[in-house]
Amino acid sequence: MKIANRSIGLLLLLICASASIAIPGEPAEHGCGLLTRDPGQTAAGGAVAAAGVYDVRAYGAAGDGKTLDTTAVNKAIDVAAAAGGGTVRFTAGTYLCHSIHLKSNIALYLDQGATILAADAPPEGSGGGYDPAELNQWDKYQDFGHSHWHNSLIWGEGIENVSILGPGLIYGRGLITGDNPRAGVGDKMIALKLCRNVIIRDISILRGGHFGILATGVDNLTIDNLKIDTNRDGFNVDCCRNVRISNCSVNSPADDGICLKSSYALGFARATENVTITNCQLSGYDVGSFLDGTFRRGEKGSHTGRIKFGTESNGGFKNITITNCIFDYCCGLALETVDGGLLEDVSITNITMRDIVNAPIFQRLGSRMRGPEGTPVGALRRVIISNIVVYNADPRYGSIISGIPGHAIEDVKLSNIRIFSRGGGTKEQAALEPPENERNYPEPSMFGQIPAYGFFIRHAEGIELSNVEISYLKEDLRPALMLSDVRGADFFYVKAEHAPDVPTFVLKSVENFSTHQCGLLPDMRLERVDQKKF
Secondary structure: OHHHHHHHHHHHHHHHHHHOOOOOOOOHHHOOOOOOOOOOEOOOOOEOOHHHEEEHHHHOOOOEEEEEOHHHHHHHHHHHHHOOOEEEEEOOEEEEEOOEEOOOOEEEEEOOOEEEEEOOOOOOOOOOOEOOOOOOOOHHHOOHHHHOOOOEEEEEEOOEEEEEEOOOEEEOOOOOOOOOOOOEOOOEEEEEEOOEEEEEEOOEEEOOEOEEEEEEOOEEEEEEOOEEEOOOEEEEEEOOEEEEEEOOEEEOOOOEEEEEEEOOOOOOOOOEEEEEEEOOEEEOOOOOOOOOOOOOOOOOOOOOEEEEEEEEEOOOEEEEEEEEEEEEOOOOEEEEEOOOOEEEEEEEEEEEEEOOOOOOEEEEEOOOOOOOOOOOOOEEEEEEEEEEEEEEEOOOOOEEEEOEOOEOEEEEEEEEEEEEEOOOOOHHHHOOOOOOOOOOOOOHHHHOOOOOOOEEEEEEEEEEEEEEEEEEOOOOOOOOEEEEEEEEEEEEOOEEOOOOOOOOEEEEEEEEEEEEOOOOOOOEEEEEEEEEEO
16 A cells, blocks of 8 residues: 555656646645746746736735736736636735726636725826726716726626636725716726626625626626625616526615616617526615624615616516515615616515615606607516515505506516505595606605505506505504506405504506405405595
8 A cells, every 4th residue: 555655646746747737826836846947937938827827916916005006907917818818816915906907718816805996096187097988979878877887997898708706805995986077087896898708706895886886788697695885886787688696795875786777878778688686685784884794774875775677778677587685774676667678577586675765666667768769668567576575664655566647567466475564654645646757767756655555556457466465563544555547456365454444445547456355355346446445
């Protein structure tokens, strides 16, 4: 046995010497030690790491949080790309940078303890800083931030086979959160345009600017196991196809957490489609308090958080599933199409929500029509939402399903839903007639306070609620459900708490309405009713 082991050892030594094996991520001489030239140099004298790993420090990065490392990082990427691809590695340290340019077949890898820090923009007129926002003739159809990609900390356009990986942190300290076209200013953490085969995994993002991630026209996109604690949007997935979002925690008190959009920023309408979102947490704690573990709720603000489709919705949304997600101290689920796109074939299940600051469920078909003139109103149809638990929802808004006159939301099925509203609504609120606001920015607050504490359904067709229970923590003097201009509404096993002398249902201009075993209410079928309370 000793002879055999000695023979194996000699054989490995010979193989190591002849093949010049090196340990990945370390200089090759730390391998077998038998090389005759510096393994950190190519024949042309350029630095290269073993196994296609390019350490940015080998290209001059200081990693001290004070020296601007942009040039060194981009040099490492250029060398790796010229070699056909590889991993650009950030070892422990803080790398102060302006715009980093992604290229095809490149992975950025952040070690534990590594931070890419967004540098401050230079003073106006001094030159340098982040790359300028590129020209875009279509930017009038969406906000400035959605229309430009180059003015970002990390960006790539027209590239493929790209990854951003590792347990390290990207900190957007020097990024702004609002629109600012001034040269040298950066407003996004990671921006991707017209890319393919992209993986973003395991990183943490702190204060990501206007967008932690903006992906526009990206196909085959995987976002997995991210922790985002940011001061605007977590990530926007815009005009993308074949997207997998999983195991992410997004804390975004000032804007949306996970937001699907389909803008006109590419110069044509392109749907966001074939998307799965699973095992994610959305929250609206104070900025920074998710990553530091304090989960503070002291600051005033919108506490937006949430998963949302819209508001940019020129191309629409198709074939989407959302499963196993948690909403905590943030807004609820929002499905919106207001710029002519089709929102259809959506399945949402297994969602829990606590301390929701607006409508737990918001579906809006509108006619803002921010896009080329002559685009017709879109459609919102074939949506299934099931297995939802909501506790302590803001009493002002209820849940809202609202189209516009002449354009109904169609074929929506809600089942196995339990909602606890905070309650406290008044008789005066029950008498309100919410405005249509067809062209307004879509938000639950666009209608003001809602005259029903449970569900307000207007301009809809083919609505079904099954095994739905609604109640309040404090007595509410509004009805649980109000329907207006609805055709085809079936309620199975629906239970709703109501105060004495307050109806459960209020119907206005409703056709083909039915109830089946809805608590103490009798089973009924109404072909048409102009107004009825019961």
